[in-house]
Amino acid sequence: MEFSSKLLEKAVYEMSQLPGIGKRTALRLVLHLLKQPKEQTGLLSQALLNMREEIKFCQSCHNISDVAICEICSNQNRDHQLICVVEDIRDVMAIENTGQFRGIYHVLGGKISPIDGIGPSQLNIPTLVEKVKTGNIRELIFALSSTMEGDTTNFYIYRQIKECDIVTSTIARGISVGDELEYADEVTLGRSILHRVPFENSFKNT
Amino acid sequence: MEFSSKLLEKAVYEMSQLPGIGKRTALRLVLHLLKQPKEQTGLLSQALLNMREEIKFCQSCHNISDVAICEICSNQNRDHQLICVVEDIRDVMAIENTGQFRGIYHVLGGKISPIDGIGPSQLNIPTLVEKVKTGNIRELIFALSSTMEGDTTNFYIYRQIKECDIVTSTIARGISVGDELEYADEVTLGRSILHRVPFENSFKNT
Numbered sequence: 432m433e434f435s436s437k438l439l440e441k442a443v444y445e446m447s448q449l450p451g452i453g454k455r456t457a458l459r460l461v462l463h464l465l466k467q468p469k470e471q472t473g474l475l476s477q478a479l480l481n482m483r484e485e486i487k488f489c490q491s492c493h494n495i496s497d498v499a500i501c502e503i504c505s506n507q508n509r510d511h512q513l514i515c516v517v518e519d520i521r522d523v524m525a526i527e528n529t530g531q532f533r534g535i536y537h538v539l540g541g542k543i544s545p546i547d548g549i550g551p552s553q554l555n556i557p558t559l560v561e562k563v564k565t566g567n568i569r570e571l572i573f574a575l576s577s578t579m580e581g582d583t584t585n586f587y588i589y590r591q592i593k594e595c596d597i598v599t600s601t602i603a604r605g606i607s608v609g610d611e612l613e614y615a616d617e618v619t620l621g622r623s624i625l626h627r628v629p630f631e632n633s634f635k636n637t
Numbered sequence: 638m639e640f641s642s643k644l645l646e647k648a649v650y651e652m653s654q655l656p657g658i659g660k661r662t663a664l665r666l667v668l669h670l671l672k673q674p675k676e677q678t679g680l681l682s683q684a685l686l687n688m689r690e691e692i693k694f695c696q697s698c699h700n701i702s703d704v705a706i707c708e709i710c711s712n713q714n715r716d717h718q719l720i721c722v723v724e725d726i727r728d729v730m731a732i733e734n735t736g737q738f739r740g741i742y743h744v745l746g747g748k749i750s751p752i753d754g755i756g757p758s759q760l761n762i763p764t765l766v767e768k769v770k771t772g773n774i775r776e777l778i779f780a781l782s783s784t785m786e787g788d789t790t791n792f793y794i795y796r797q798i799k800e801c802d803i804v805t806s807t808i809a810r811g812i813s814v815g816d817e818l819e820y821a822d823e824v825t826l827g828r829s830i831l832h833r834v835p836f837e838n839s840f841k842n843t
Contacts, residue, residue, distance in 0.1 A: 432730060432734075433730065433733060433734070434730070435695075435700055435701050435702055435707055435708060435709070435726070435729070435730075436692060436693075436701045436702055436703045437703055438684075438687055438688040438691055438692050438703060439688055439692065439701055441684045441687070441688070442684040442685050442687070442688040444684070445677075445680050445681040445684040445685070446681065446684075446685075448677065448681070449666045449669060449670075449681075450665065450666070450669050451662070451665075451666075452666075456657070458727065459656065459657070459727075460655045460656070460657075460658075461685070461688065462725070462726065462727065463655060463656050464655075464685065464688075464689060465688070465689065465692065465701075469689055469690065471654065472685050472686060472688075472689035473686065473689075474651050475651040475652065475654070475655075475682075475685065476681075476682035476683075476685050476686050477682075478644075478647045478648040478650070478651040478652075479648050479651070479652075479667070479670065479678050479681065479682050480678060480679065480682050481644055481647070481648070482644040482645055482647070482648040482667065482670075482671070482678075483670060483671065483675055483678040483679075484675065485644055486642060486644050486645065486671065487642075489641075494641055495640075495641050495642045495645055495671075496641050496642055497642045497643055497644060501641055502641060503641070519668070520641070520668065521664065521665075521668065523641070524638060524639065524640075524641075527639060528638075528639070
């Protein structure tokens with residue numbers, strides 16, 4: 432693609448560094464900004480810079496937060512003995528949206544993935560292990576994605592804390608609510624039979 | 638969607654103002670920036686700001702340019718008597734990529750579209766009409782999209798310059814090169830028959 436302006440080319444290049452944004456999409460976005468009032472570009476740039484410079488991570492659960500201890504961790508109405516281990520802050524938002532979980536979280540910041548060069552030391556695993564060993568924790572729920580990397584990460588953490596006297600669990604895998612059985616993949620269907628729940632539990636909502 | 642940080646919420650909001658970027662995509666992009674070194678966010682913000690503040694439009698053809706008269710308009714090897722009228726600078730880039738056009742351009746900056754509140758006065762039509770009336774122009778090629786708005790714009794310009802002694806043409810509409818006839822829509826197929834070209838012209842490339 433040839434650009435008639437270096438400024439435009441630079442803006443398109445930087446925009447296309449974002450994941451899922453190719454050169455053409457980047458050009459469309461940048462030209463949209465050119466058609467809008469200058470303030471909009473200013474607001475966008477400032478919001479991104481402010482966020483990148485000033486955002487904090489909760490010292491306890493590593494969730495994104497504006498203060499040192501996030502709202503969830505500082506909420507005394509939540510069950511601080513129950514920790515849900517997730518990969519990413521998006522998972523925290525997804526679980527919070529269900530309204531089904533009243534414990535606290537621990538955000539790992541990724542999964543162990545040697546192929547991407549991510550080892551246990553790059554993740555927030557030591558703080559979790561320390562929390563379990565020193566704190567008053569009853570149960571740890573693993574809510575990582577069920578991929579090779581997710582399972583590896585679960586197992587790595589499990590090995591470090593198996594001496595401790597706590598319950599560990601993983602979220603249930605099975606057929607999505609509303610899905611047709613015939614279209615489900617066999618691994619999921621197999622697991623949903625293996626981990627069947629007593630019928631009288633199945634219509635309890637919480 | 639509930640955010641654990643106002644800074645994050647603001648960045649996601651501003652990002653989701655871009656066309657085709659919803660809240661979820663915006664969140665994914667913003668979290669990607671958080672995982673990258675701070676410099677990347679700085680470069681992106683700066684590139685967008687620089688572009689928005691400093692970009693110029695060519696005084697002759699209204700194409701984006703870093704100088705007062707763009708490279709195409711100041712190129713003496715191009716045919717300055719042949720003007721291709723386009724909607725957008727992306728169309729200039731697309732036509733330049735074909736390597737088939739050696740004239741100059743005129744970028745309207747949009748099409749007449751009463752439903753979006755865009756009238757002739759918001760487009761670069763007066764400068765085009767003036768160019769045709771005062772300049773030494775041989776031919777005007779309309780290369781707008783073949784929608785109601787495109788046709789309206791073509792016709793509006795045509796009416797203003799029909800007194801002048803110049804040739805006007807529109808780009809050919811027809812079946813795309815490599816396309817199967819059976820899948821073509823009937824309007825396009827109809828036009829391609831109506832505007833058929835002499836066979837000996839069809840394998841000339843320029």
